Amino acid sequence: MIRLLFLTLLLTLSLFAQKVLYVNYDTIPKRVIKGEIFIATLKTLSTVRDFDDIEYNFSNYHGLEILDTLPQREQKGKFFYDSFHMLVTDATAKLPDINASLIAPQEYNSTIIQGPKLNVITLNPKKDFSNIIANSLELQEYKTTSYDNTHNIVVFVATATNADIKAMHFNNVYKQGMESVTESYDESKITYFVVISKRLEYFSFSYFNLLENTYKKISIPIIVDDDSVTTQSDLKPRDQSHDTIKMYIALGVSVIGLIFILFRQKYIYLVFIIIPLAYTLYLSMPEQEVCIKAGSNIYLLPVENGTIFETTPSEYHLPKEGSVTNFTKVKLQNDKIGWVKNEDTCSY
Numbered sequence: 001m002i003r004l005l006f007l008t009l010l011l012t013l014s015l016f017a018q019k020v021l022y023v024n025y026d027t028i029p030k031r032v033i034k035g036e037i038f039i040a041t042l043k044t045l046s047t048v049r050d051f052d053d054i055e056y057n058f059s060n061y062h063g064l065e066i067l068d069t070l071p072q073r074e075q076k077g078k079f080f081y082d083s084f085h086m087l088v089t090d091a092t093a094k095l096p097d098i099n100a101s102l103i104a105p106q107e108y109n110s111t112i113i114q115g116p117k118l119n120v121i122t123l124n125p126k127k128d129f130s131n132i133i134a135n136s137l138e139l140q141e142y143k144t145t146s147y148d149n150t151h152n153i154v155v156f157v158a159t160a161t162n163a164d165i166k167a168m169h170f171n172n173v174y175k176q177g178m179e180s181v182t183e184s185y186d187e188s189k190i191t192y193f194v195v196i197s198k199r200l201e202y203f204s205f206s207y208f209n210l211l212e213n214t215y216k217k218i219s220i221p222i223i224v225d226d227d228s229v230t231t232q233s234d235l236k237p238r239d240q241s242h243d244t245i246k247m248y249i250a251l252g253v254s255v256i257g258l259i260f261i262l263f264r265q266k267y268i269y270l271v272f273i274i275i276p277l278a279y280t281l282y283l284s285m286p287e288q289e290v291c292i293k294a295g296s297n298i299y300l301l302p303v304e305n306g307t308i309f310e311t312t313p314s315e316y317h318l319p320k321e322g323s324v325t326n327f328t329k330v331k332l333q334n335d336k337i338g339w340v341k342n343e344d345t346c347s348y
Contacts, residue, residue: 019047020046020047020048020109020111021044021045021054021100021110021111022044022111023044023045023098024042024113025041025042025043025095025116026081027041027083028118029118031121032088032093032118032120032121033088033120033121033123033133033208034090034091034120034121034122034123035087035088035089035123035131035164035167036088036210037087037163037164038088039083039084039085039086040083040084040086041081041083042081042082042083042084042098042100043080043081044079044081044100045078046078046080046102048104048108050106051104052103053102054082054101054103055100055101055102056071056098056100057098058098059096060094060097060115061093061094061096061097062090062092062093063088063089063090063092063093063118063120064086064088064089064093064096065086066084066085066086067084067086067087067185068084071083071084072084085185088118091122092117093117093118093120094115094118095115095117096115097112097115098113099111099112100113123208125208126206127172128204128205128206128217129171129205129206129207129208129215130169130206130207130218131167132163132164132165132168132207133163133207133208133210134163134207134210135160135161135163135210136160136209136211137158137163137207137216137218138158138159139157140156140157140189142156142220143155143156144220144223145224146224147195150197150198151196151198152196152197152198152200152224153193153194153196153300154193154194154220154222155179155192155193156191156193157189157190158189158190158192159187159189159190160187160188160189160190160207161186161188162210163188165183165189166181166183168192170194170205173195173196174195174196174197175193175194176192176194176195177300177307178191178192179191179193179300179307193301196222200222202219202220203220203222204217204218204220205217205218288320289318289320290319290320290340291315291316291317291345292312292315292317292318292345293315293344293345293346295311295312296312296316296340296341297311298312298332298339298340299338299340301339302324302329310332315346318330319331323342326341326342327339327340327342
């Protein structure tokens with residue numbers, strides 16, 4: 001019996017002697033919100049000085065997405081504080097069990113700790129919720145143009161801190177999509193569009209502010225931009241529905257100018273003939289067409305990796321409405337406006 005106790009004690013001491021890493025969860029939030037990005041920090045102590053790094057392997061966790069492959073490390077004295085960003089993806093969540101080991105010339109035993117469960121809160125937002133949970137969300141710029149007879153398209157750029165900005169989504173809009181995104185924990189940036197009813201005077205939405213623990217509202221005034229500047233948001237074609245009336249008016253002015261010349265013998269009135277006639281010629285010019293290759297993507301906005309709403313099944317010939325760098329604006333057969341990459345146009 002004494003011999004058995006002695007062997008057990010010796011084995012226990014041997015195991016403790018081989019333990020070189022002491023790890024525990026140092027910082028864990030008391031509560032998290034589904035959709036929130038939070039930080040979990042590990043406090044690690046190594047009894048070995050000669051090592052290259054500390055490696056962590058995660059297992060047995062749920063309701064989370066671990067966003068970091070490597071930790072953000074801070075050393076204070078003999079302790080290492082390794083922080084990982086994690087995204088809450090479910091109404092219940094558990095932190096991962098961690099197997100910590102040294103990367104060193106000599107092989108040492110690893111240390112395993114169990115992850116605790118998290119207190120997860122699920123929001124019950126109003127219909128205007130943007131699905132964004134963040135420390136902050138701010139508009140940088142926005143623009144509204146006509147989309148069709150009953151809808152406007154609003155394109156906006158927003159920045160957010162500590163947010164899963166790709167989660168942005170709106171209810172009760174005709175169409176929506178993400179055009180570009182830059183992700184960062186410090187500050188992420190998104191270009192987004194929504195197609196909404198022309199009856200709306202504001203496009204308003206909310207997000208949940210983690211610092212103030214409340215919903216914050218953002219409103220975009222709907223001011224339809226009818227300018228012809230060829231920018232990313234220049235979506236409206238030239239309106240040709242009244243061109244015939246304009247031509248008759250211009251010809252009428254020319255006739256009046258001719259009458260003044262015949263009766264007053266003053267050639268200064270030639271201005272009233274030349275300018276209207278030139279304008280009439282401009283209006284009578286046929287629309288310039290662009291040839292688009294079969295299988296080409298037509299984009300909602302002229303941006304790389306933008307939203308595709310049509311792919312040409314065969315070679316298309318469409319009216320050209322304008323151009324920007326690397327893109328040509330075309331009017332589709334349903335009178336909507338799209339953008340095609342210059343590389344997808346035909347060259348004969």
